[in-house]
Amino acid sequence: MNISDASARTGVPAKTIRYYEEIDLVRPKRSANGYRSFSDADIHKLNFVGRARSLGFPIEQCRTLLALWDDEARSSAEVKAIAEAQLGEIDARIADLREMRETLAHLIGACAGDQRPDCPILESLGGEIASG
Amino acid sequence: MNISDASARTGVPAKTIRYYEEIDLVRPKRSANGYRSFSDADIHKLNFVGRARSLGFPIEQCRTLLALWDDEARSSAEVKAIAEAQLGEIDARIADLREMRETLAHLIGACAGDQRPDCPILESLGGEIASG
DNA sequence: CCTTGACCTTCCAGCAACTGGAACCCCCAT
């Protein structure tokens, strides 16, 4: 299977597949003409990585998860620990964003949004540190 | 005021201030010895950008907001529109993360996390597309 | 006067994870 078929089957863009090969996430064979040739196992790996990425796992954790997937002697505890760490990352990012969101929503609510220049948003961004 | 004082006063790292100068966000004067010399207005700008960044505004929007801040003839509607766009971005990112979080939490809940290899997390990542 | 150390300067590299584009090869149909 050539790269565009692999891409179609996995939803992973061809450019991204080449990148994954470059960083040794996948190792498709080559045909006589130099084209990449994807086996079912390669497709499976690409699907795996695509899904893991969509859950926000960084590449290095995808690599680790792939290795565990291949490892018949793994313990599910190892996998779970990685997933829990990732969940923690996501929760932290959500918390950050929520704080931003709240501040921003507050400022937006205070801004008239009309033709006048007075703007609590700019005042808050440019203001001195609250000094009574 | 030299760069380390400017950094201390604004909380923006010196490296970051140099970067901001490189991309023309700030334009501190230079002393005779070549050192950057920060005026109160420069400090103010750095504070502004620091706060805008902490609300997640990308650099280009910080630039626009700074220009509006300087523009006495601005309308608060312009500022509000930018802030609302940013709020939309944040909401979209939160929505993405929440979806990830939910899927991941579900998988984690289904995983025994013991010494056995059976793992719903890996099964979900590596599995075929649900086929009955 | 010389040294030490804390500043400051510039420039170059690298991070994450791709993405776009140029320049070129391959293969099949007409």
Next chain:
DNA sequence: ATGGGGGTTCCAGTTGCTGGAAGGTCAAGG
């Protein structure tokens, strides 16, 4: 042979910094 739709490589750019090397500047101490 020619046209089009594959494929290949390599280089550059994205966002927003961050680290580090090599070297200039300055104030204090001996």
